[in-house]
Amino acid sequence: MPNRGDRGGSRTRAHIADVATGLFLERGFDNVTIVEVAAAAGVSKVTVFAHFDRKEDLLLDRLPDVVEIARAAVRERADEVGPVEAIRRTLLALAAERHGLSALAEGIEPFLRMIRDAPTLIARLRAFENEVEVALAAELASDRRFSGDGALLAALVVAAYRIVAVETVRRRLAGDDLGGLAADHRERLNRAFEVLERGTA
Structure with a gap:
């Protein structure tokens, strides 16, 4: 599991959030799954949840x-x-x-x-x-x-x-x-x- 505090982990987190936000804006928040976000970001579902506790936090990452x-x-x-x-x-x-x-x-x-x-x-x-x-x-x-x-x-x-x-x-x-x-x-x-x-x- 990546360390949320290291630089690489921060970059991964930001990348996942950016990809998720783009999908949410394009298709609507309720119409995008975590699996789809993971696939679009090129990471696993486990990696997504290593950085975000819930789907809502993908959009509200700030x-x-x-x-x-x-x-x-x-x-x-x-x-x-x-x-x-x-x-x-x-x-x-x-x-x-x-x-x-x-x-x-x-x-x-x-x-x-x-x-x-x-x-x-x-x-x-x-x-x-x-x-x-x-x-x-x-x-x-x-x-x-x-x-x-x-x-x-x-x-x-x-x-x-x-x-x-x-x-x-x-x-x-x-x-x-x-x-x-x-x-x-x-x-x-x-x-x-x-x-x-x-x-x-």
């Missing part, structure tokens, strides 16, 4: 990045910066660079539409929200500079970002101008995190 981004924002912040502000700055930076995780990247409408139309993908995203919440709460609990309720703050942060992101995705799929939408996305992020900052001070 989700693990979210956990590390959230934890790093808290862990690597300057001493004078609180965790809410650190996460806000990180999310604004992702939006500014039109990162795929911000839902502001160019040309991702087909990807977003496929997620919207597949109940199993929506369910996976909802489960992943809990994973981010747990990971963020653990990071806050281990941070000696933070003395508040880490579980509560993590839940509020995840909920705040979900509300902003869902609206951004809705408007992307409705055909809103990306430039104006990006500005509104940043404004909503700022408002949401200002409320969090005041409420948790």
Whole structure:
């Protein structure tokens, strides 16, 4: 079984995810099997499952990045910066660079539409929200500079970002101008995190 942490394993994982995403976009998520993904990627079904726990993760392969981004924002912040502000700055930076995780990247409408139309993908995203919440709460609990309720703050942060992101995705799929939408996305992020900052001070 390949080591998920080595460079070759990372390349294999990325290759499988790219092939799977292409098949899903072409034929629909529910119309492609793991066996078909493995064959198209030139690997075995066992290799696919060595890198991905479930079919949904083949498409949502960037989700693990979210956990590390959230934890790093808290862990690597300057001493004078609180965790809410650190996460806000990180999310604004992702939006500014039109990162795929911000839902502001160019040309991702087909990807977003496929997620919207597949109940199993929506369910996976909802489960992943809990994973981010747990990971963020653990990071806050281990941070000696933070003395508040880490579980509560993590839940509020995840909920705040979900509300902003869902609206951004809705408007992307409705055909809103990306430039104006990006500005509104940043404004909503700022408002949401200002409320969090005041409420948790």
